[in-house]
Amino acid sequence: MQHTDQIQALSEFLLEYATTLMGAGVHTNRAVRNISRIASAYGYSADMTIFQRNITMSLICKDDETLRRTSVRKLKPLAFNLNLIQQLSELSWLPVDNNVSIAEMEQAFRSMVRTKRFSRWTDLLLVSVGNAAFCRLFNGDLWAMLTVFAATMLGFLAKQQLTRLKYNPLGVIILSAFTASMAAACAVLFQIGSTPQIALAASVLFLVPGVQMINSIMDLMHGHILMGISRGIHSIMMIACIAIGLSATMLIVGVNSL
Template structure:
């Protein structure tokens, strides 16, 4: 393959790879390592700047520094997918270990990207069960756990539907938190069990951006300051929206404390 065609094909592939990897929820340093590993296997050095919304990548030939290409691509707003991150990270070793062509890498990437996630109904059930388990960790009784399960079911269903309708992401968080907490507030009003306040407090925990908060800290620790700050600020905005939704429920129903 001529050098100009090769660097163009590799650049397009790496941008698609990078945006998919970042959209799946990986921390920035891991994405940089994977991309640099693939680029080095084909004889190029990769310099990149990754932000919350886009990535700028420059490929430079290690044999001829005049052969270079700089491209910009918008990041994909995907859902966190640990399985996808693992498979894409393993893919980055393929050209190192087996000396495959860029076309083969693209085919392997398409196969991985086409892997189906859990169905929305499976996500709904698992998230509800997980949030009920969080309630138990905070010493909620069986009635509180059942309340949180039902509240999370409604809140996460609302989140799925509002997201499908392309509502503002922060507005989706507020409405989802309000829906879940309003359902859980029934336990406080009718005094289900001995720990109804715990049910109300934990009903919105499924919305907490735990992965994004961890990635923010890891980015800061590895020197990706702007990305770390961006993720941290976005996490704070999401937590603020959760608080607004929960506070609205407490104000409407006159619940004074958790």
Template sequence: MDIHHQLKELSKFLSDYSTSLMAVGVQTSRVVKNTTRIAESFGFDLDMTIFQKTIIMTLRDADNSHSYSTVSRIKPMALNFAVNSKLSTLSWEAYDNRLGLDELKQRYHEIINKPRESKWLVLFLVACANASFCRLFQGDVTSMGIVFVATLAGFFVRQFLIERHWNHLAVFIISSFIASIIGSTGYLFHWGNTPDMALGTSVLYLIPGVPLINSIMDIIDGHVLAGTSRFINACLLIICIAIGLSITLLITGVSAL
């Protein structure tokens, strides 16, 4: 295989690999390190520039006599820590065992195409987790039950709308509204002794914790542009949650109680 073809094929793979890492919620510095590690296993140097929606990379040989550049859009994938971990492990396997490109591609596609957990199981576990948050903030059993039902409804609607490719900001507003309107029933019908906890924690499952953490880590690591864009996006999501919750308060008048 001549050097130009090798650079081209490896660049295409690294573009898919790096955009997948960004899509599943990996911090920018880790994306750079993992992708560079694979390039080094083939004896090449790699330069990367990462933006909110695109990744620009240039792969070149050691003496800079040959190079190949690509511009790739980041894939629209959901956060997935399992894929995150396996793709990172793949970079070490490539470096330590000097895996060939064909084997790398095969393992990569196995990781990416592995079926995700049942959405019904995820729905149930998220509802349980959010109900636990309610208890953590001193909510009683009644409030926990309200939060459980509110999260089931809100997260189901979120899954439904995302599958139909709705704008993610609109999805957050609608999901926040549905969860909070159910969470307000403790106030409206005088159920339980901690209705404020039921209402307040009913939307916690929407908080974009991973984007917020990644944005701060990116800025600290020197990837200011990527970190700032992630932080702005996370802030927009938080504003959308607040809008959905505010609509509930305006409709129910709970704020006046």
């Protein structure tokens, strides 16, 4: 009975751990390594299949292979959080180095998950500054950078609000791209600065799914073909939505090229 309770508790914890880790934006191979490390520390082997929306995990006792448990859990649609990924990866070494109980692992996990992120206003400011810096990398002048800063603030604010209202994620990207690019189009209409086209093109760069594309390539390289293809297709769809929002602005404003 003790082993049955242990495998059930470990299975529930690992599923919660895995869905949180994947939702935070980690690539699949790292999640598999971390989960397998924790399971092995408690005397179990973990076999799992991870898809875009759910994870199937089987735990098998190394001493008694008849003792096993298979569970399925939906993945959490969380925001990318590099700090949480690092903390959860460090947590996977805790039972290996210190021989802690599953209850202690859960307590440490809850503490990490409850750690507050930056406020939405801090995110808004930092994303706007970062996108203005991208504009400068493409040789945008000071006026173009200021335009991109303001356009990004409006576009990202629209993204935050629409996400909170639980709009379709792809529709959110289209509307956010349209909002940001339409704001930046003012520089083209009124010929503000010497590089208004660069400002218009750079205004939607904050929506590009860079992490998603990197994870897609890494999944393919490590043999997680289905997950890599799924992430790749989703990245392409997101880029297409950005193009739709930007194209709508260009048609309205009458800009033929960037």
